[in-house]
Amino acid sequence: MSTDWDRRHCARKGHVTYAPDEPGLRGKLTASTAVGPVWRCLRCGDFVLGEPHGGGPADLAPLVPRGRALRDLFILRFLAVERVLRGLLIVLAAWAVWKFSNSQDAVHQLFENDLTAFRPVADHFHYDLDHSPVVDTIRKTFDYKKSTLQAAAGGLLLYALIEIVEGFGLWWAKRWAEYLTVVATAAFLPIEVYELTEKVSWFKIATLALNVLAVLYILLGKRLFGLRGGRAAFEAERRGASLLEVEQSAGERPGEERPAGGQQPKEPLPVRRRSPADTV
Known part of the structure; x- marks a missing residue:
């Protein structure tokens, strides 16, 4: 059973109705009932009781995401949440590196003291602390210059802000x-691939797969860099998904009989000039 994204979104956020000034088009979006006028929702197509939420020329009507555009918006917002959460985690990492750079000697001394206290237990279990990969990695960080660590913290902070x-x-x-998103994510893909060659983990694989899919989806789905017709084709596709423009191009209500000979009304219909990004 397929999900009706339009009605689902309207159930959560409410309907969007609009009264165009053009009489022919206005008549297609409204009707009279025993309990008052109803207006057709621009997103789900249902008739809603009450006054319209807005009005004016048809070319100034809000371009409401519906159908595929609404699904695309859901995916973009999923990626948005993932990006913000990742950015916050990187901010914490940058703060930790900066904090460590200012107390490197004290942390080093504390680490060596704790390591000395733990050495009898390690010897009992025949674990060689002096040649442990984990211990070697931690000790290497103590050899970094303070300026290097602060530069690393600044780089992490910049990455988090992006x-x-x-x-x-x-x-x-x-x-x-x-x-x-496409440029920044693609730029870091070689680093993620290199990390996999050093050590493979399911988390790294999942992160790499998500980033590759995000780049391909946005690049092709949004027709960036002139792909698949570029921005003009993208906006034409989104305009074609608007219910108000469907009514304009059809020249009739669903279920309404077309005049003899299939002729459209002679009243000229306005052309939308707004960008799909004007209304989310």
Whole structure:
């Protein structure tokens, strides 16, 4: 059973109705009932009792995401949440590295003292602490210069800010955020592949797969960099999904008989000039 994303979204967020100034089009989106006028929702197509939420020229009507556009928005917001959460975790990592750089000697001394206290237990279980990969890795960090650690903290913080900016931009379906996400994510893919060659883990594999899918989805689905017709084709596709424009192009209500000969009404219909990103 397929999910009706339009009605599901309207059930959560409410309907969106609009009264266009053009009489012919206005008549297609409203009807009179015994309990008052009803207006057709621009998203799900159901007639809603009450006054419209807005009105004016048809080309200034809100472009409401519906159908595939609504599913795309759901996926973008899933990616947005993932980006923001990742960014916050990286901020914590940057803070930890910066904190460590300012107390490196004290932490080093504490580590060696604890290691000395733990050595009898390790010897009892025949574990060689002096040649342990984990201990060697930790000790190497104590050899880093303070300036190097602070530069690493700054780099992590910059990376975190990029992730958070991506997240907020994707949440609001901004096209610049889609470009930023594709470029930034693709730039770090070689690093993720290199990390897998060093040590394989299911978490690294899942992260790499998610990033590759995100790049391909946004790149192709949003027609970035001129792919599949570019922005013009993308906006035409989204405009075609608008119920108001479906009514305009059809020239009739669903179920309404077409005039003899299939002729459309002679009244000229306006052409939308708004971007799909104007209304989320």
